[in-house]
Amino acid sequence: MTTDTGNETGRPPGSAGDEAGPDNERGGAPPVDPDGRLARLWSDANKPTLLMVGVTVLLFAMLGLASPDFLTFANLSNLATQIAPIVIVGVAMTFVITSGQIDLSVGSTIAFVAAISAELLVAGLDSSLVIVLGVLAGAGWGLVNGWLAAYNNIPPFIVTLATMSIIRGVALLRTEGFSVPIDNRLLLAQIGSTDVLGFSIAAWLALVVAVIGAILLNHTRFGQYVTGIGSNEESVRRAGVNTRRVKMFALVLTGAMAGLAGLLIAARLGSGSANSAEAFELTVIAAVVLGGTNLFGGRGTIVGTVIGAVITGAIANGLTLLGMSPFLTPIITGCVLILAIWLNLRGRDIAQLTGHLLGRRE
Amino acid sequence: MADESPLVELRGIRKSFGAVTSLAGVELTLGRGEVLGLVGDNGAGKSTLMKVLAGAIQHDSGEILVDGESVRFASPAAARRKGIGIVYQDLALCDTLDVASNLFLGREPRRGPFIDRAAMHAEAGRILRDLHVRVPSTRQEIGRLSGGQRQTVAIARAVSTQPDVLILDEPTAALAVAEVEQVLRLIADVATRGVGVILITHRLQDLFRVCHRITVMYEGRSVDNALVSQLDTNSLVDMITRANATDADKEAASDH
Ligand SMILES: Nc1ncnc2c1ncn2[C@@H]1O[C@H](COP(=O)(O)OP(=O)(O)O)[C@@H](O)[C@H]1O
Ligand SMILES: [Mg+2]
Numbered sequence: 227m228t229t230d231t232g233n234e235t236g237r238p239p240g241s242a243g244d245e246a247g248p249d250n251e252r253g254g255a256p257p258v259d260p261d262g263r264l265a266r267l268w269s270d271a272n273k274p275t276l277l278m279v280g281v282t283v284l285l286f287a288m289l290g291l292a293s294p295d296f297l298t299f300a301n302l303s304n305l306a307t308q309i310a311p312i313v314i315v316g317v318a319m320t321f322v323i324t325s326g327q328i329d330l331s332v333g334s335t336i337a338f339v340a341a342i343s344a345e346l347l348v349a350g351l352d353s354s355l356v357i358v359l360g361v362l363a364g365a366g367w368g369l370v371n372g373w374l375a376a377y378n379n380i381p382p383f384i385v386t387l388a389t390m391s392i393i394r395g396v397a398l399l400r401t402e403g404f405s406v407p408i409d410n411r412l413l414l415a416q417i418g419s420t421d422v423l424g425f426s427i428a429a430w431l432a433l434v435v436a437v438i439g440a441i442l443l444n445h446t447r448f449g450q451y452v453t454g455i456g457s458n459e460e461s462v463r464r465a466g467v468n469t470r471r472v473k474m475f476a477l478v479l480t481g482a483m484a485g486l487a488g489l490l491i492a493a494r495l496g497s498g499s500a501n502s503a504e505a506f507e508l509t510v511i512a513a514v515v516l517g518g519t520n521l522f523g524g525r526g527t528i529v530g531t532v533i534g535a536v537i538t539g540a541i542a543n544g545l546t547l548l549g550m551s552p553f554l555t556p557i558i559t560g561c562v563l564i565l566a567i568w569l570n571l572r573g574r575d576i577a578q579l580t581g582h583l584l585g586r587r588e
Numbered sequence: 589m590a591d592e593s594p595l596v597e598l599r600g601i602r603k604s605f606g607a608v609t610s611l612a613g614v615e616l617t618l619g620r621g622e623v624l625g626l627v628g629d630n631g632a633g634k635s636t637l638m639k640v641l642a643g644a645i646q647h648d649s650g651e652i653l654v655d656g657e658s659v660r661f662a663s664p665a666a667a668r669r670k671g672i673g674i675v676y677q678d679l680a681l682c683d684t685l686d687v688a689s690n691l692f693l694g695r696e697p698r699r700g701p702f703i704d705r706a707a708m709h710a711e712a713g714r715i716l717r718d719l720h721v722r723v724p725s726t727r728q729e730i731g732r733l734s735g736g737q738r739q740t741v742a743i744a745r746a747v748s749t750q751p752d753v754l755i756l757d758e759p760t761a762a763l764a765v766a767e768v769e770q771v772l773r774l775i776a777d778v779a780t781r782g783v784g785v786i787l788i789t790h791r792l793q794d795l796f797r798v799c800h801r802i803t804v805m806y807e808g809r810s811v812d813n814a815l816v817s818q819l820d821t822n823s824l825v826d827m828i829t830r831a832n833a834t835d836a837d838k839e840a841a842s843d844h
Contacts, residue, residue: 446701446702456684461679461681
């Protein structure tokens, strides 16, 4: 019996049955204990996420000391733009991982949407239409992933490993590997170069996505079922929920957000390339897991994901400022991913995780 | 029940999982306000039968009648709409969700598109209080509760849907004596209100306390059926262990 909220009234556990009358049952009511508020906040708080806040502060202090340019507004604004795609996709990935799934195809979807939308712009389509199509194309790939994973019971790890290759392959085939320039007078290019209140539109969009994601995860039935499915899918199914649809929709979310990120990356670079966002899925998964979302599912935190994205982004940004080779970044990302998983496992072993990802079923 | 149809009637229910035949033609009836004890060895198929009745799995053949109407539950939601409530043997809780979220899983109160958490916790508190269920807080994660507390929350969830049929699959396995008493009182209580209850348990004394009738299952079949008033402990044990079944393999002929 756990009593760490300190709310017990001192009756021994197991004495639940005595019911001399409703009036002496005060202790039987789930108490709304005013003194328990702080304790409750503490017990509700995601400990790994709190730890990561501390790590972030430390990291920023260290990078600030190492490089005087790091803590300038210009650089922090630049950092926000750099991490925007990680946050946007990471928020959706939080839903996917919390529901006990994984999506390895997001980097490929980004490249696909970046390349195809640049082509559509060259073909003369209006920017606003291209933006809508780009997000829909991403969602479409997500639908393919979701249908295969949720409705055909193929482990999402396998499905998205395959579509990761297919989606980028289609984009490479169409563009023959060339990057397609975007005319900088077009609205999409303008989006990539416009600042609002000192921050890029991408950064603001990332903030909006994070806020909506947090509301969706914590305050809607969808978010509740995503968490429940990650915890015990069969229980949620037996409660009458269409769990397949929920799982599929989570993968549609990562697809759509990868589409949005693809548009933003193409807008920023002024071109769309089927070679962009290589290994992006690793960065995103590292950010999500680093933030405290449980790799086994059942526990997810949007705030944590944002923090995770800030940490991975700040490391890459700091390395550049310190004049180190940009080729260090993938090495660091890999190390961060291993560290994050190690922190995340907390007692469970890696064999269990592999079994989980490869779809051990009930 | 001469002309009035029973609350639930199962006819010739069969279910196989691949090569394993779990249900090989089960007959079962349940009347309004009746408490039916469903007994049998482990592996007899009791839980599987109840999952069929609750829509959690679909049977291969046979007929389910609720209020005389033939139904086929495509999902747990369909069964719930027909007034079937169940406490699964494995409880079917989500460990990382809190008590209130588990109580209202699949039917969360909403304000607009959002879960009305305040209402949900208030209502959860009221439900648990009414059923004298004690948990530290409705915001406590279910995974951090004791086995007995988890079980009482699962029972509270089933009862709070106000079902016409309440299925309890070994609901007292993890409970302390006083809590068992409470569950037995609850069963008697809902039965007097006209709810039909199916109780699966290995505790013979509980069967005598609350059940009106006993149906025995053996290797996927319903093999015996008797009124509790006509049984004593010895004859019940004989029934369950099928002490007299050696002479002739008496089928479910005596079921009506
Ligand atoms: N999902 C399943 N897959 C395969 N076999 C199953 C499944 N569910 C139940 N069974 C088998 O059906 C039989 C009946 O099980 P169960 O209904 O749980 O029995 P009881 O509840 O009476 O102990 C057992 O032999 C069990 O192994
Ligand atoms: Mg059983």
